[in-house]
Amino acid sequence: MSKVFEVKARRRDRVGKSSSRKARAEGWVPAELYGFDIQENHHLLLPRREVEPLLRGDSWSTQVLSISMEGEGEPLMALIKEVQRHPLTGELLHLDLYHLVRGHLVTVEVPVHLVGKEICPGLKLGGVLEQFLHEIEVECDPRLIPDEIKVDISKLGIEDVVYVKDLELPEGVKATEEPDAVVLVIAAPRVEEEAAPAAAAVSAAEVPTVAEQKREARASKEEE
Template sequence: MEAKLNLLTRDESGKGVARKLRRAGRVPGVIYGGGGEPVMVSMEARETLQLFQSIPVDNTILNLSLDGEASPEQALVREVQVHPYRTELLHVDFIRVRRGVPIEVHVPVHLMGLPDGVRNEGGILEQVAHDIIVKCVPALIPEGIEVDVTGLGIGDVLRAGDVVMPEGVENLVDPERMICGVSAARLAEELEDEEEGVEAEPALETPTSESDGDQD
């Protein structure tokens, strides 16, 4: 999957510059890696936030248009800093990618189907790992890895080594890492203490003293 983002290059850096950019509705960022020099950039805050909310950020190739140039740079989002309690981007790191050169990316794992142990035995499907790390050329980055879990019974576990990868995509996760499993439902019994024949006594009122306002 690919998307486009417009950036402006900048020469100044520092906390003061970053705050000034944010007040102007822009987000500071940097592009690095891929054999090139780091480039400090800024991007329109609303446009960037809307884009990031509409794509899988970790594994979408971004065509970065710098200062309106016709030939964009391709990159992945390496890190996004967000405000602790506001929906606001603070800083974005991009890492360059080159066509035909394999890269490592996080790809989400989607569980498909209802396990037999859930459907027929009342079990619970628990997903432990929600993404895996893969290696491939940018053109082959999958949007997600779909895993069929319909055959899992109670006590069955699906591990990273069981996941079938698309052609040209290498799974870098430990084959023994657990992806999901089906466990027996936990039965919780609620015990209620009932006291019969006990009448509640009226609460005693605490005497109040009137003050003349002269207390120290």
């Protein structure tokens, strides 16, 4: 299960570009909290120093936040659904948060983590790892969201394939992807493609150039 991170937030009194810029300058990140049980989105401000570390790596989409606001009772549980950054500077601009309700299933993309690459027989024989799915969409209770989905490739040979239906998921977690969708394959080494240029080079070396053909023709006439 994903770890729950506690974050202290405050409500936004004003919305708009100017107020958002001011909030970011003061160290806050504007955020929208929404969910099936929320009629009107909550406009929030989250401290950047607490949020930024959670966005490092590939597993931020599985991070569960416990958002507390002073004087408002129990914390709100939420998932980070979207992260907006400045395209040039990378500055964190905005977050979309989805409100979690215990007992209500949620859909989330969980990163795939490969184990056993260093001892994979297929790779040792020159096979090529081709991974088609780097995240798997799953459905589960918010309390059961996994940090990652491990795929053991330590025994895979050349041309072995791992499908979504082959994944070992925790109890209570169901993949929503097509069961026959390919996660990865150990493809055969491209020996023929590499050998073809070499063969072409040998054939070219065996064919005399135009200059060589002319010299041979002159030598033949002189002998006559």
